[in-house]
Structure formats: C-alpha cells, structure tokens
Amino acid sequence: MARRKKGIPEINAASMADIAFMLLIFFLVTTTMSVDKGITRKLPPPVPPDAEAPKVKERNVLSVLVNKDNQVAVEGELTEIDALTQRVKEFIINPNDDPNLSEHEFISDLLDKEMAKPNPDKNKIETYKRILDEIGNVPKSKGVVSLQTDRATKYNVYIQVQDAIVKAFNELRDELAMQAYGKPYNELKEDQQKLIREIYPISLSEAEPRRVKTK
Amino acid sequence: MAVIGKKKERSTPAISTASLPDIIFILLFFFMVSTTIKEVDYKVIIRLPEATQVKKLENKSLVSYIYIGPPQRALQEKYGTKPVIQLNDQIASLSQIPQYVEIERAKRPQADVPKMTFSLKVDKETDMGIVTDVKQELRKVQALKINYSAREPYKK
Numbered sequence: 001m002a003r004r005k006k007g008i009p010e011i012n013a014a015s016m017a018d019i020a021f022m023l024l025i026f027f028l029v030t031t032t033m034s035v036d037k038g039i040t041r042k043l044p045p046p047v048p049p050d051a052e053a054p055k056v057k058e059r060n061v062l063s064v065l066v067n068k069d070n071q072v073a074v075e076g077e078l079t080e081i082d083a084l085t086q087r088v089k090e091f092i093i094n095p096n097d098d099p100n101l102s103e104h105e106f107i108s109d110l111l112d113k114e115m116a117k118p119n120p121d122k123n124k125i126e127t128y129k130r131i132l133d134e135i136g137n138v139p140k141s142k143g144v145v146s147l148q149t150d151r152a153t154k155y156n157v158y159i160q161v162q163d164a165i166v167k168a169f170n171e172l173r174d175e176l177a178m179q180a181y182g183k184p185y186n187e188l189k190e191d192q193q194k195l196i197r198e199i200y201p202i203s204l205s206e207a208e209p210r211r212v213k214t215k
Numbered sequence: 216m217a218v219i220g221k222k223k224e225r226s227t228p229a230i231s232t233a234s235l236p237d238i239i240f241i242l243l244f245f246f247m248v249s250t251t252i253k254e255v256d257y258k259v260i261i262r263l264p265e266a267t268q269v270k271k272l273e274n275k276s277l278v279s280y281i282y283i284g285p286p287q288r289a290l291q292e293k294y295g296t297k298p299v300i301q302l303n304d305q306i307a308s309l310s311q312i313p314q315y316v317e318i319e320r321a322k323r324p325q326a327d328v329p330k331m332t333f334s335l336k337v338d339k340e341t342d343m344g345i346v347t348d349v350k351q352e353l354r355k356v357q358a359l360k361i362n363y364s365a366r367e368p369y370k371k
Contacts, residue, residue: 016236024243036278037269038334038364046354151344155337156264158346159365163266170268 039162044205060102060142062091066161068152081160088168092141092200102143107131107199110140131195135180140199147206162204169202176200258301259284264339266365277331278362279319281312283345284338298341300349309345312352336364 064084065073072079074087094101111128114120131138145165149158170185173196177185185196261284272278282301286294290306299306302315320328333353337346353361 013233013236017232017239020236020239020243024239024246027243027246036272036275036334036364037367038272038362039266039268040270040272040332040360040362043350043354043359043361045357045359149343149347151342151347153343154339155341155343155346156339158343159264159266159339159363162363163268163365166268 039159039166041162041202041204056144057103057142059100060144062088062102062143062145064145064147064161064165066147066149066153066157068150070154070157072157072161081157081164084161084164085168085171088145088165089172091145092143092168092172094141094143102141104139104141106137106139108137127195127198130191131198134192135176135195135199138176138199141203144203144205147204149206165204166202169200172200173197255280255282255301255304257282257287258290258304258306259286259299259338261336261338262340263336263364263366265368266363267368269365269367272332272334272362274330277323277327278334279316279331280334280336281315281349282336283341283349284336285340298338298345300345309348309352312349313356316353316356316358330360331358332360332362333358334362334364 063075067073072081072084074084079087091101094104107128111125111132114124114128147161147165173185176199177183177188177196180196181188181192185193188196259282261282283298285291285296285298286306294306300309300312301307302311307315316333320331323331335346335349350361353359
C-alpha cells in the first residue's frame with residue numbers, strides 16, 4: 001500500500017468515451033445538416049413617389065408576366081418555364097441584331113462616353129479598360145428583363161421563373177468566361193468575375209415593374 | 216524458441232480503448248463544424264421551393280431570416296391557415312418588419328450592416344402578395360440584399 005501511494009494514481013479514461021458520446025449525440029440532435037442555399041437578389045432602392053420612371057425603349061424590355069393561374073407569358077405570349085431561359089438568352093445576346101430584341105453598346109463606346117462626361121467615374125473607366133485588355137471589345141446589352149407577378153401567383157412558380165432567368169444570365173457569363181479565360185465563371189478570380197459581371201449584369205426589374213415606362 | 220512463442224499466445228491481449236475517446240472527439244468535431252444550430256423554432260410550415268441556380272449563403276453571422284408560411288397545425292386555431300410572417304420566434308405582422316430590421320442591424324457591428332442579407336424562407340404554396348409586401352417593407356428600410364431560400368433538386 002505504501003508503495004502505491006508514491007506515484008500519482010492514473011485517472012481512468014474509460015468514461016471519456018462516454019462523455020464524448022454524450023456530447024456527440026447532443027450535437028447530432030440539436031443541429032441540422034442542411035446548408036442554407038438560395039437565389040441571392042438585390043432589391044432596387046426605394047424611389048420617391050414623384051421621381052420620374054427611367055425611360056427604357058420598348059425593345060430593351062423583355063416583359064415576363066405570371067398570372068394568378070401560374071401561367072407564364074413572355075412579351076404577351078404564353079410560354080413554358082423551360083423555354084424561358086432560352087428566350088432570355090436570345091433577348092440579351094441578340095446575335096442577328098433583331099430590331100425586337102435588346103440593343104447593344106460596345107465596351108469601347110461605353111469607355112468613350114464615360115470619358116466624355118464632365119466628372120468621369122474612375123472605377124468604371126478602369127473596368128472598361130481592363131475588359132478591353134482581357135476580354136476584348138464585346139457588346140454589352142441594354143436589355144432589362146421585367147418580371148411582374150400577380151398577388152395570387154404561387155411563390156413556387158415565381159421561384160421557378162426567377163431561377164430560369166438567373167440561369168440564362170449565369171449561362172451567358174459561363175460562355176463568356178470560357179471564351180475569354182478558358183474557365184467557367186465560378187473558377188475565375190474575383191476581379192475577373194467582376195469584369196464578366198460588368199458585361200452581363202443580372203438586369204432583372206421586378207419590385208416596381210409598372211414604373212418602367214415604355215416609349 | 217518455440218516454447219516462448221507458445222507462452223505468449225496463451226492469452227489474447229486486451230485491445231486498448233485509450234484511443235476511443237480521441238476517435239469520438241474527431242467525430243464530434245466533425246459534426247460541430249459541419250452543422251449549424253437551428254436558428255429558431257418554426258411556428259410556420261415551410262416547404263422550400265426547388266431551384267437550380269442556388270448559391271450558398273456566405274457569412275452566416277450576417278444573415279437574418281424572415282419566415283413566411285401557413286402556421287403549424289397546433290397554431291392554426293389561433294392564426295388561421297393563411298400564410299403568416301414569422302420573425303425570430305414569433306408570428307408577426309407586416310408592420311413589425313422595419314423594427315425587426317433595426318434590431319437585427321443593431322446586433323451587428325456598424326461596418327457589417329451594409330453586408331447584411333435577409334433570407335426569405337417562404338413556403339412554396341404561399342401567394343406572392345404577402346411576399347411582395349414583405350419585399351416592399353424591406354426596401355423602405357434599405358434592406359436590399361435578400362436571398363430566396365431554395366433547395367437544390369435531388370440529383371439522380
């Protein structure tokens with residue numbers, strides 16, 4: 001007995017596993033595995049009631065309407081949600097310069113315009129110059145997709161439509177990224193993504209669609 | 216030599232369990248890191264819509280949630296079956312949203328306020344009317360970064 005007391009008795013670690021198990025089970029029960037995912041959007045800032053609505057040419061607006069029966073109409077004609085992505089893409093790139101689809105401005109023209117302003121935005125000039133250097137003189141669409149829903153539209157359909165529109169822009173960005181850098185958009189560096197975003201912004205107007213006046 | 220070998224084989228040595236806690240701890244840490252604590256008790260039923268173009272919400276600490284959906288069964292007597300708004304742990308009215316935004320902003324450091332995102336977790340059977348109202352309310356208080364919570368469709 002005397003001999004044993006000399007050394008510090010070893011702490012029995014067998015119950016450590018039990019304690020750790022308890023903690024583990026606690027975390028398993030209280031937590032959820034799912035990560036939060038969703039479609040991120042930016043709302044337009046509030047406008048004063050007497051402010052004039054921005055004037056956008058008829059051809060530069062692609063109106064998407066969703067009625068209370070959850071039917072989708074693009075420019076007045078009934079469309080399936082599956083076909084929407086293609087419609088938006090065509091509207092934005094407008095390869096054959098169709099007078100009913102969106103207009104374009106070349107980056108070099110935009111640069112000249114910005115330079116001609118009395119107080120030019122340095123950041124914009126910088127961005128345009130980088131685009132000319134790295135991507136080339138590509139056209140930028142003036143198109144805006146206007147999404148209008150009824151109060152009785154189902155949220156699910158709204159999300160499907162949003163998804164289809166965002167998909168169109170994402171595909172355009174990917175195509176441009178592949179062409180310019182040989183990589184999909186997601187694998188680009190942040191500053192390269194910014195350039196692509198400048199060319200293909202997600203121009204989707206929805207909060208106050210009636211404010212968009214058509215000429 | 217053979218004799219010595221035989222002696223050793225007689226009793227199987229006990230497997231040391233000393234490393235068991237370590238293994239469990241590794242599991243524990245894995246779960247602690249990969250999971251998130253449920254933000255609130257749901258007072259409303261939320262079946263998220265599916266979308267393909269979803270992005271992960273970054274910086275969880277800068278995200279506040281607004282839930283919209285029909286009340287849970289037990290609460291339907293009190294609140295009806297129409298979709299309602301839930302803020303924090305309570306069912307709220309539309310007019311409480313600006314106040315909620317203020318409170319959420321006050322919780323974060325001043326510099327992070329512009330980076331805040333409001334995540335709308337909306338039941339897919341909800342009508343757009345109430346969602347639009349909430350969005351207008353958010354615009355009024357300059358809470359412009361929003362996120363429509365959605366699930367990725369199950370890939371086969």
